Structure formats: C-alpha cells, structure tokens
Amino acid sequence: MTETAYALVAQVRRRELKTRIALAAFIGATAWFVAPSVWPLVWFVAVCASQAVDWLVFRRFLQRPGVEPSRTMIAVACAVTAGCVVIYSGIAGYLWFRGGEVGRVFALIQIAGGLLHVSLHMHRARPVLISAVATHGTYFLGLPVVSAISGGRWHELLITIGCLLYMSHLGVAVRQSTSTTEQLQSARDAAQEARRRAEVASDAKSDFLAVISHEIRTPMNAVISAANLLRRTRLDEAQREHVAMLTDAGDVLMGLLNDVLDFSKIEAGKMELESAAMNVRDRLTALCRLWEPRADAAGVRLTMDIDASVPAFVRTDPLRFQQILFNLMSNAVKFTSTGEIRVRAGWDGAHLSVAVVDTGCGIPAERLPHMFNSFEQADAGTTRRYGGTGLGLSISRKLAEIMGGTLSVESREGEGSTFTLSLPVEVAAEDAAASRPSGEDTGALEGRAILAADDHEVNRRILALLLEPHGCRLTLVANGAEAVEAARLERFDAVLMDMQMPVMDGLEAARRLRREGLNAATPIIALTANALDTHKAAWDAVGVHAFLTKPIDPELLASTLAGACRPEAETPESAVA
Incomplete structure (x- = not known):
C-alpha cells in the first residue's frame, strides 16, 4: 500500500x-x-x-x-x-x-x-x-x-533583507532537495520494478526449465531404456554397433541437458551442496575405470597416482567432486589422441588437490584466460570437431568456488594441459565414512511385490522389461489414485512413484500411503522426470527412500530397489534422499 x-x-x-x-x-x-x-x-x-x-x-x-x-x-x-x-x-x-x-x-x-x-x-x-x-x-x-x-532604528530593516535572502536560499535548497528526493524515489521505484520483472523472468525461466527438463527426460527415458534393453538381446556385430551409437547419443543428450540445468542453478544461486564422507581412492578409481575404455580405444594410457599423504576418507560433496573430475577427464580424453592422461592426487594438510594431466593438443596462450567462460571453447572449430556446449569447465570452476576451492589450468599448445582442482576438506574417520555398498544383491528382488505408478504406458512397459527378469511381482498403475487404491488391497515390498500424473500426483499419493493402510511403512522410491532440486526437496518432505530421475539407469534402479527391500530399510525413518 x-x-x-x-x-x-x-x-x-x-x-x-x-x-x-x-x-x-x-x-x-x-x-x-x-x-x-x-x-x-x-x-x-x-x-x-x-x-x-x-x-x-x-x-x-x-x-x-x-x-x-x-x-x-x-x-x-x-x-x-x-x-x-x-x-x-x-x-x-x-x-x-x-x-x-x-x-x-x-x-x-x-x-x-x-x-x-x-x-x-x-x-x-x-x-x-x-x-x-x-x-x-x-x-x-x-x-x-x-x-x-x-x-x-531604520537601519535594522537591513536584518529583514538578510532574513529575506536566507529564506530565498532556503527555498532554492528545499526545492533542489525535493527534486533530488523525487529523482531518487523514481530511481528506486524503477529499480524495484526492474527487480520485480527480473524475478518474474527468473521464475518463468525456472518454470520453463522444469517443464522442458520433464518433457525431454520422458521420451529420452524410452529411447535410452529401449537401447539398454536391446543391448541385452542377441545381436550381430552391426546391430551392436547401432545400439552403441544410440546409447552414446543418448548419453550426450542427457549430458547437455544436465549441464544446462546445473548452469541455470548456479547462475540463480540455487545450487545446494551436501557434506558426506568420501573414500578418495575408491572415487578416483571408479572415475578412471569409467574413462579407461575410451582412453584405450584412442590409444591413450590412463594412469592414477595418489600421494601417500592423501587421507583415505575426507568430508566433502562427493557428487559435485565427481562431477568436476568427470568433466576434466572427459576433456582430457576428448582432446588427447596420443600419449597419456595422468590423474594425480595430493594433500597439503587442509586441501585435497587433484590434477588431470594430459599430453593432448593443448590450449593457445591467448585462449587460456577465457577457458572457464560460459559457452566458450578453445576455438570456433572445437564444437564442430569434438561437440559440447562449452559449459563443462564453466560449471566445474563455479562448483569448485561454491565448495570453497579453486580450479586452475596450465597449458602449452601442442604439449598438453594440466587442470588442477583444489578443495578445502576435512579428514573423515573411516567408520564415519562407511556407506552402503554401491551395488546391492539384486537377487534380493526375487519374489518381491513392487507397486509402480506411471502415467505413460511406454514407461510402464519399460519398468516391466527391466524388473521382471529379476523375479519381481509388478503391479503397474497409471496414476496416484490407482496406486492408493492398490495399496489398500495388498502389502508391497516397495513402491515406485512418478511425480506428474493425472487424477492424483505422486506426492499426494505418497502422503496418503504414509498416513494409513497396509503400506504406511513401505519404502517409496521417487522415479520421475522432474529432476530439479525443488522437486527433490518436495519428495524429501514426503519421506521417500530414494530419489531417482529418468532416463532410468537399470543397474541403479535394481540396486536401489534391492536396498529398499532389505528388512532394515522397511521403515520411514531409514529413508534417504
């Protein structure tokens, strides 16, 4: 007012x-x-x-x-x-x-x-x-x-003249002050209006990204899952090559989508970090194991060197740590055609440093200052030759800065590059760092009753094809209301719940399951194309066992379900995001 x-x-x-x-x-x-x-x-x-x-x-x-x-x-x-x-x-x-x-x-x-x-x-x-x-x-x-x-004393009239002069000067001063105040008020109103419009635009962009992310992930789930299912069948060499191209293209598309979403979150200041204990050697070994086949295929040797002083366990955000190094190793493999790529880890008592050293094409000196700018690569032909959005390094440096660290580069054209990540971390005790194994015994799914709610027929078919080989007894429904009704009639070992569904959405269905009935304590796993942090927070508020996004990772889905079906996981208190 x-x-x-x-x-x-x-x-x-x-x-x-x-x-x-x-x-x-x-x-x-x-x-x-x-x-x-x-x-x-x-x-x-x-x-x-x-x-x-x-x-x-x-x-x-x-x-x-x-x-x-x-x-x-x-x-x-x-x-x-x-x-x-x-x-x-x-x-x-x-x-x-x-x-x-x-x-x-x-x-x-x-x-x-x-x-x-x-x-x-x-x-x-x-x-x-x-x-x-x-x-x-x-x-x-x-x-x-x-x-x-x-x-x-008529000369005292001179005082009146002085008083008139004072009042005239005062009038001018007040008029100027009033004008300045009005201009400041006008500028403040304009700034507030501009801020309001920026907030509206930001909200609209966030809504657009949420919608476009969901709409892209839904068909990509069908494409990538179908490719993974096809890869399990008996194929000849040409067919295997075609499936490999399909899965590689799907991975690239999902990488681009995730980069855009991460960049948007960082720019909006909405990137949230977690703090958890991480086994340094295991994490780096897993990353090297992931990229070693591609490096070998290019004739490049990939090695790892961890200094003896590096603590076995540190406390940081493991996901973002892995994301930064994934981008650095991806670039190293992409731009190195001969020689080797070395991952070196060091410790100075407070900072964990990891350097990715390659013998690739290197970076021209004039381009080095711009390497971490958004949407920029070493030269205009890089995107045409190697692909990518030019967001990977920008996101990596901003993530490093958000985590309190730095990401720097040294390079000589034609000789190679060294990207060094340095993060302030705390040493974590080994027992505190003990975490659940990354792979669960998926044999535990044999005979388990699983309720899955998804409004897309293709997605339900994919779930059946992915889980029935594990011996699950699947009950597939098309919306939250049907899931609630099914949960009233039968006790399930786990529930897979989509988010956006007609009649009743997944969040409301999960809340109703939690309130009463046979499945009040049944682990609920969110399986959705809504992949933003706000969506994860909404599921966390409901108390889900896990939050999985589409496209579906078959191994992750199976292991997560196996973990949810373990007896100690069957209470709401054991739910994890």
Whole structure:
C-alpha cells in the first residue's frame, strides 16, 4: 500500500516529537538564563500542550496511511501546524524584546532553525508546509520590522533583507532537495520494478526449465531404456554397433541437458551442496575405470597416482567432486589422441588437490584466460570437431568456488594441459565414512511385490522389461489414485512413484500411503522426470527412500530397489534422499 504525503509527514512528526520537546526545554532554559522570568516556563508548558494536540491530529493520518485525507482534515492539520509554530516561535519574540543583543541573535537563530526543520520535514505536504513556513516567516521578517518602526532604528530593516535572502536560499535548497528526493524515489521505484520483472523472468525461466527438463527426460527415458534393453538381446556385430551409437547419443543428450540445468542453478544461486564422507581412492578409481575404455580405444594410457599423504576418507560433496573430475577427464580424453592422461592426487594438510594431466593438443596462450567462460571453447572449430556446449569447465570452476576451492589450468599448445582442482576438506574417520555398498544383491528382488505408478504406458512397459527378469511381482498403475487404491488391497515390498500424473500426483499419493493402510511403512522410491532440486526437496518432505530421475539407469534402479527391500530399510525413518 502506498502511503500518502500526509501519512509520511505524520511519521516524521511522530518520530521527531521527543526531539522537539527536548529542544524546547533547552530553548526555554536559555531564554530564562538570558532574561529570567516566569514566561519561559509558561512557554514550555504551552509548547507541550500544543505538541500533544499536534500528535492527536496527525495520528489520524497514520491510522489510514493509504487514504487521501478530506479537505476538512487537511484544514485542521494546517490550523494546528500554524498554531504550534505560533507557540513554538513565540519565545523568539520574548528573547527579541527582553534579551538584549544576545537574545536577538538567539531569537533569529531559533526561527531560522525552525524554518529549516519544517522545510525539510514537511515538503511532501504543501498545504502543511505553507502553514508552517508562513508562520515562522512572519516572526522571522516581522520582528526586525516591528523593532525598526517602534524604536526608529531604520537601519535594522537591513536584518529583514538578510532574513529575506536566507529564506530565498532556503527555498532554492528545499526545492533542489525535493527534486533530488523525487529523482531518487523514481530511481528506486524503477529499480524495484526492474527487480520485480527480473524475478518474474527468473521464475518463468525456472518454470520453463522444469517443464522442458520433464518433457525431454520422458521420451529420452524410452529411447535410452529401449537401447539398454536391446543391448541385452542377441545381436550381430552391426546391430551392436547401432545400439552403441544410440546409447552414446543418448548419453550426450542427457549430458547437455544436465549441464544446462546445473548452469541455470548456479547462475540463480540455487545450487545446494551436501557434506558426506568420501573414500578418495575408491572415487578416483571408479572415475578412471569409467574413462579407461575410451582412453584405450584412442590409444591413450590412463594412469592414477595418489600421494601417500592423501587421507583415505575426507568430508566433502562427493557428487559435485565427481562431477568436476568427470568433466576434466572427459576433456582430457576428448582432446588427447596420443600419449597419456595422468590423474594425480595430493594433500597439503587442509586441501585435497587433484590434477588431470594430459599430453593432448593443448590450449593457445591467448585462449587460456577465457577457458572457464560460459559457452566458450578453445576455438570456433572445437564444437564442430569434438561437440559440447562449452559449459563443462564453466560449471566445474563455479562448483569448485561454491565448495570453497579453486580450479586452475596450465597449458602449452601442442604439449598438453594440466587442470588442477583444489578443495578445502576435512579428514573423515573411516567408520564415519562407511556407506552402503554401491551395488546391492539384486537377487534380493526375487519374489518381491513392487507397486509402480506411471502415467505413460511406454514407461510402464519399460519398468516391466527391466524388473521382471529379476523375479519381481509388478503391479503397474497409471496414476496416484490407482496406486492408493492398490495399496489398500495388498502389502508391497516397495513402491515406485512418478511425480506428474493425472487424477492424483505422486506426492499426494505418497502422503496418503504414509498416513494409513497396509503400506504406511513401505519404502517409496521417487522415479520421475522432474529432476530439479525443488522437486527433490518436495519428495524429501514426503519421506521417500530414494530419489531417482529418468532416463532410468537399470543397474541403479535394481540396486536401489534391492536396498529398499532389505528388512532394515522397511521403515520411514531409514529413508534417504
């Protein structure tokens, strides 16, 4: 709600009330010292009474700050303002005629101060300002005139001229101050409007990314899952090559989508980090094992060297640590055609450093400063030759900085490059770092009853093809309402739940399952194309056992289900994100 000018003036008058009373006490004491009598005390009592009336009148503006006051109310406010000034500046008349030369000087200073005060604090409400300035001005100009006429000292009219000059300068100053205030207010309003539009645009972008992520992941789930299923069948060499191309292309597309989503989250300041114990050697070994076949295929040797001083376990965000090194090793394999790639890990007592050294094509010196810019690569032909968005290194450096570390590069064109990640980490105890094994005994799924809710027929078919070979008894439903109904009739070992479904979405269905019935304690696994952090947080609030995104990773799905079906996992308290 926008406050009126009178409400703003009322706020200032209320805030300055104690100051005005304290200043009146000082002025009254000074007047008594300069010209002792009972009148300064009488004046102070009158000031207090007038300020009380002023407070009562202007309080009305604060009670309805957004409503323009009536003409009657404005007239009352002007009358009260003029009356208060008459009383407040009345002491100047006493000092002018009873205080001698010192009293005259003090009287003029007191009125000049009053003029300055009301001009600065009341300029928003012009009628009230005029009432106050006119009354102060009557004293300011009138006292020298009355004195000159009554005493015949016509040279004192020069004081009036000086007072006129002061008032004219004050008017110019107030006008400039008002103009500056209005410009600042206008600029602030424009900035707030721009911020509001930016927030709307940011929200729209987030909504768009959420929608486009879901819409891309849903068909990609069918494509990649079908390719993985096809790969399990008996194929000839040409067919295996075709399936490999299909899965590789799917991986590239998902990598691009994830890069765009991560970049958006980082730019919006919404990237959230986790803190968990991580086995350094196991994590680096897994990464090298992942990239070793591609390096071998290119005729490049991939080696790992971990210094003896590196702790066995450290506390960091394992997922983001892996993501950074995955990008660095991906680039090393992509740009190295001969020689070797070496992953070196070191420790300085507080920082874990991992360097990825390659003997690839290197980076021109003039391009090095731009290597971590978004959407940039070493040269214009890089994207055409090697692919990619140019986001990987930008995301990696920003992730490193968010984690409190650094990512740097050294390179010589034609000789190779060294990318070094340095992160501040805490040493973690080995027992605290013990985690569940990455692979579960999927034989535990034999005979298990699994309820799966997904509104896409293709997705339900894919789930059946992926899980039935493990011996699961699958119950497939098309929405949350059907899942709730099925859960009322049978006890399941685990529930797979999509998020966006007609009739009833997955979150509401999960909440209903948790409240009552045979499956109140059954582990629920979110399996959805809604992959943003906000979606994960929504599932965390429901209390799911795990959060999996599409496209489906067959091994991860099977191992997660096996873990959920273990007896110790069958309580809501054991749920993990």
